[in-house]
Amino acid sequence: MKNIYELKPxxxxxxxxxNSITNTFNFKLKNQNEFKFLxxxxxxxxxxxxxxxxxxxxxxxxxxxxxxxxxxxxxxxxSGKLNSLKVGDNVLVRGPFGNGFPEVTKNLILIGGGCGxxxxxxxxxxxxxxxxxxxxxxxxxxxxxxxxFKREYLKIKNKHDFGLILEHETMPGFARxxxxxxxxxxxxxxxKDAQIFVCGPEVMYKFVAKELLAKKVDPAxxxxxxxKRMHCGVGVCQHCAIGTKYVCKDGxxxxxxxxxxxxxx
Amino acid sequence: MKxxxxxxxxAKLLGQGLVYAPVRKGPVVLVEQVDSIDRxxxxxxxxxxxxxxxxLPPKExxxxxxxxxxxxxxxKFAWGMNxxxxxxxxxxxxxxxxxxxxQKRRQxxxxxxxxxxxxxxxxxxxxxxxxYEENVLEHLIFDVFIExxxxxxxxxxxxxxxxxxxxxxxxxxxxxxIEFAGLVPEQGINPIITRNRQAVELGRDNPIWxxxxxxxxxxxxxxxxxxxxxxxxxxxxxxFDSVKKVRQWGSCFYPEFSKTAGGNKDLDSVxxxxxxxxxxxxxxxxxxxxxxxxxxxxxxxxxxxxEINIAKNLQALNK
Numbered sequence: 001m002k003n004i005y006e007l008k009p010x011x012x013x014x015x016x017x018x019n020s021i022t023n024t025f026n027f028k029l030k031n032q033n034e035f036k037f038l039x040x041x042x043x044x045x046x047x048x049x050x051x052x053x054x055x056x057x058x059x060x061x062x063x064x065x066x067x068x069x070x071x072x073x074x075x076x077x078x079s080g081k082l083n084s085l086k087v088g089d090n091v092l093v094r095g096p097f098g099n100g101f102p103e104v105t106k107n108l109i110l111i112g113g114g115c116g117x118x119x120x121x122x123x124x125x126x127x128x129x130x131x132x133x134x135x136x137x138x139x140x141x142x143x144x145x146x147x148x149f150k151r152e153y154l155k156i157k158n159k160h161d162f163g164l165i166l167e168h169e170t171m172p173g174f175a176r177x178x179x180x181x182x183x184x185x186x187x188x189x190x191x192k193d194a195q196i197f198v199c200g201p202e203v204m205y206k207f208v209a210k211e212l213l214a215k216k217v218d219p220a221x222x223x224x225x226x227x228k229r230m231h232c233g234v235g236v237c238q239h240c241a242i243g244t245k246y247v248c249k250d251g252x253x254x255x256x257x258x259x260x261x262x263x264x265x
Numbered sequence: 266m267k268x269x270x271x272x273x274x275x276a277k278l279l280g281q282g283l284v285y286a287p288v289r290k291g292p293v294v295l296v297e298q299v300d301s302i303d304r305x306x307x308x309x310x311x312x313x314x315x316x317x318x319x320x321l322p323p324k325e326x327x328x329x330x331x332x333x334x335x336x337x338x339x340x341k342f343a344w345g346m347n348x349x350x351x352x353x354x355x356x357x358x359x360x361x362x363x364x365x366x367x368q369k370r371r372q373x374x375x376x377x378x379x380x381x382x383x384x385x386x387x388x389x390x391x392x393x394x395x396x397y398e399e400n401v402l403e404h405l406i407f408d409v410f411i412e413x414x415x416x417x418x419x420x421x422x423x424x425x426x427x428x429x430x431x432x433x434x435x436x437x438x439x440x441x442x443i444e445f446a447g448l449v450p451e452q453g454i455n456p457i458i459t460r461n462r463q464a465v466e467l468g469r470d471n472p473i474w475x476x477x478x479x480x481x482x483x484x485x486x487x488x489x490x491x492x493x494x495x496x497x498x499x500x501x502x503x504x505f506d507s508v509k510k511v512r513q514w515g516s517c518f519y520p521e522f523s524k525t526a527g528g529n530k531d532l533d534s535v536x537x538x539x540x541x542x543x544x545x546x547x548x549x550x551x552x553x554x555x556x557x558x559x560x561x562x563x564x565x566x567x568x569x570x571x572e573i574n575i576a577k578n579l580q581a582l583n584k
Contacts, residue, residue, distance in 0.1 A: 229525050
């Protein structure tokens, strides 16, 4: 019988500093060449003695046989410990878990708040070179200092429709006015006939959904990635249950309709 | 078969492993590990505590950097489980179907049910979710089941190959095999499960949750005593020479349950906790397993410091 809780060692192959409290780590498993994941899925990562937590994968699923990346912000004991990892260090991981984002079949709008762009980066990377669809990326964050993937924004901006807004400051060339990502949605001309993937602090979802509906976006095209407390990762322990579903097993990506039905939006 | 023969069987089991059974302590019956037949309660009263700690210990080690394996190899007998507790156990068998720690432990556990007469029991239990069915044993998971009839006769049933072997090896030849017919009867999911599911799902905005939240202390006694509550927490425990990953019983009434990294909590009010508990039992479990999430044993009511009555609440939601 397979042990669903089996932890596998993974070692750090690269560390990229995102901001003062966030790093992106590339990890390699022993059998990395057999590893596969979907954009939007997450890993359970742990350091013995510090516990385990879910972290979204931020790298391109097409690179899965070479490595997977986790972008981690220090917010507690475990994430603080993880952020001290150096190349060659080992951690224990399980996964990937969850259902990921739906397949991208039309134009794509990615809306990220705070460090919410982390799982969206995986979707972006997977679809960035497609000729059959257009991409639009909208990012809202508190300050320049708290941005993740900052170095990539210029590249995105040069090829795709990109909008950035900061709550507390402006940023030359990127964000001319202060505000929230909802202000950006209001201002921007959204891509027509597009799937919209949203990730950020959950408090923002209600407002994002409202703005999108005001822009006559079809709710069937709206998907949100949730963050919840998780322990088992396989839909048993109940910590991440919302309504009739589990964020770890049935999510973390949910449709607008389900979240509306569960009184979540 | 008469009581002395059953006692003889039980005495043999006491020499083969740990026996957990109902024991009377003053006005209540508790489930405890026993070392003699005399302590066992035969009244058929529902114990206040449950058998769940036998199959899912309140705390267990899943991983230890110093040890390779954690199979609990001690032979255990869960003696005298009533029909409702067997239903709760049958749910656990589904929930932990793919859990290697549960399954390895389960290999060494024998489930031995007992009743004083099924029909009587069902009346006494004030069942609100089901009616007595003659074929109740066909839809339960157990190894051995003993029925004491009104005239004192004991009828023995086996519910598994493991149960048959146990009976044969311990000198009981007069028993009847029950062919397991699946947890869900042929006619499909019990309509009362479906009705309660709807009542709870559609009753999210019912004023009853505000009324209950007014009096509920969120102490979590209901979830600890509930035979179907299986929520757990996983934690790392560092000791001076080892690091262990432990799994322990959790409760959705406890403050840490839904807390995320930023300090946000989904279940930030007693009202939300109460609804979450009911939603798990009456909506999520039926959805996942087409089975009872509540077996109407009423332990939660009996241990509740403010006497919250699940049967009455269900009635109110069903109105």
